[in-house]
Amino acid sequence: MKLSFAEENYIKTIYQLTDAGKKGVSTNDISASMKLKPASVSDMLRKLGDKGVIDYRKYYGVHITEEGKKYALSTIRKQRLWEVFLVEKLRFSWDEVVDVADELEHIQSTVLIRRLDEYLGFPKFDPHGDPIPDEYGDVRVRPRVSLNEIDLNATGQIVAVKDSSAAFLRYLDKVGAYIGARIKVIEKVEFDGSIEILIDNKKTIFMSKDVAGNILIMV
Amino acid sequence: MKLSFAEENYIKTIYQLTDAGKKGVSTNDISASMKLKPASVSDMLRKLGDKGVIDYRKYYGVHITEEGKKYALSTIRKQRLWEVFLVEKLRFSWDEVVDVADELEHIQSTVLIRRLDEYLGFPKFDPHGDPIPDEYGDVRVRPRVSLNEIDLNATGQIVAVKDSSAAFLRYLDKVGAYIGARIKVIEKVEFDGSIEILIDNKKTIFMSKDVAGNILIMV
DNA sequence: ATTAGGTTTTAGCTATGGCTAAATATTTAT
DNA sequence: ATAAATATTTAGCCATAGCTAAAACCTAAT
Numbered sequence: 001m002k003l004s005f006a007e008e009n010y011i012k013t014i015y016q017l018t019d020a021g022k023k024g025v026s027t028n029d030i031s032a033s034m035k036l037k038p039a040s041v042s043d044m045l046r047k048l049g050d051k052g053v054i055d056y057r058k059y060y061g062v063h064i065t066e067e068g069k070k071y072a073l074s075t076i077r078k079q080r081l082w083e084v085f086l087v088e089k090l091r092f093s094w095d096e097v098v099d100v101a102d103e104l105e106h107i108q109s110t111v112l113i114r115r116l117d118e119y120l121g122f123p124k125f126d127p128h129g130d131p132i133p134d135e136y137g138d139v140r141v142r143p144r145v146s147l148n149e150i151d152l153n154a155t156g157q158i159v160a161v162k163d164s165s166a167a168f169l170r171y172l173d174k175v176g177a178y179i180g181a182r183i184k185v186i187e188k189v190e191f192d193g194s195i196e197i198l199i200d201n202k203k204t205i206f207m208s209k210d211v212a213g214n215i216l217i218m219v
Numbered sequence: 220m221k222l223s224f225a226e227e228n229y230i231k232t233i234y235q236l237t238d239a240g241k242k243g244v245s246t247n248d249i250s251a252s253m254k255l256k257p258a259s260v261s262d263m264l265r266k267l268g269d270k271g272v273i274d275y276r277k278y279y280g281v282h283i284t285e286e287g288k289k290y291a292l293s294t295i296r297k298q299r300l301w302e303v304f305l306v307e308k309l310r311f312s313w314d315e316v317v318d319v320a321d322e323l324e325h326i327q328s329t330v331l332i333r334r335l336d337e338y339l340g341f342p343k344f345d346p347h348g349d350p351i352p353d354e355y356g357d358v359r360v361r362p363r364v365s366l367n368e369i370d371l372n373a374t375g376q377i378v379a380v381k382d383s384s385a386a387f388l389r390y391l392d393k394v395g396a397y398i399g400a401r402i403k404v405i406e407k408v409e410f411d412g413s414i415e416i417l418i419d420n421k422k423t424i425f426m427s428k429d430v431a432g433n434i435l436i437m438v
Numbered sequence: 439a440t441t442a443g444g445t446t447t448t449a450g451c452t453a454t455g456g457c458t459a460a461a462t463a464t465t466t467a468t
Numbered sequence: 469a470t471a472a473a474t475a476t477t478t479a480g481c482c483a484t485a486g487c488t489a490a491a492a493c494c495t496a497a498t
Contacts, residue, residue, distance in 0.1 A: 100326065104323075107323060115309040
């Protein structure tokens, strides 16, 4: 079965909005993320449900099926390989690539993607640090380290927290840290283990050894 | 103004079917070339006429406008640059590239094409020997020589004839030569100037000095 | 338990770009 | 010059994928 451009975009978005939690992805979330009206989304969800790539129960959000995951991962693989190409070969900066990669990811040709992968030296991560699924949809999970353990001037991305208490998350939120944020360690204070980090190249924050120990970084 | 995928394909086809002669390109020719029904073509011609990229007089075929040429050349430029990329960087053979390039040529991004051009070293011809228009639509015309003048084992493409009488063209047609055919000189007979050529790697034909002198080759 | 507010779906419209079948125009052959 | 053949266009249909407005549904507060 072949998905249209629009269908590929939907399934990719649904996959990416899917949380570990068991609640389905809501129509409104998809609508907001894709900048389409909820009515249009409803319509498409019905179609995607008929095609078997999502489980769709009216009013209760959608869950992606195994079949659907295959399509999502295939599209994500293409998108990220093209992003590598644009940045490494055509000197695009990493914020310029999104629009173009979003078009390129819909080109249909297994051979093309296989050759592109080979040409790029089988990269495992895209310029944003996100993993590139292999041909079979397998994703290499990048090892995570605590923010305490990484070196001065090292960069990474916040991928998880050890302590997920409301208090801790509220604190992170207040200082501007969040899952997905890009960070760089710009100061390590030896005597108390506290550090200073730069978030998204915009804002610097201090944090204690305790806090840093609870933040997991993907290098 | 932005043309849709379908519109881009039509205008490209019309440009390529346009002959030096003053008769317009017919609905049937376009229909045959694009493998669409004549009725669909008629409909699109009306739309393209409204957009000003072609001159459309019902029942009398279409002529491309200067505006239209710009779009056609831009699409052809993209197509041929992608073909060079596929063949030179991704090791596609020159007959595999058409389908993929036909999809890639519709990606919208001036920057992308400029960078790709640069990355490929500003190529002037695609893998089929066809010229790549520059950013302003200018095409480098490749020098043409008479088939008499090229060396044994040299290859080239038939691009024109000096004698365009019906008799001569009918003769060429009969032996299987045509504008666009790839040829290779496989025998040169010194004493009468006749030659033997291989057409499209498929068929060999003999021709007299006279005939060869009236065929123009692009090396 | 009912209602208000937010979310989601349905119904009906639009545009694009195909199609078939029928009508019409042009060209060719008698 | 007219009839037959060919080419082209029109009319009306289908699918995709968006939209607005109205209806239906869910949830949370009274």
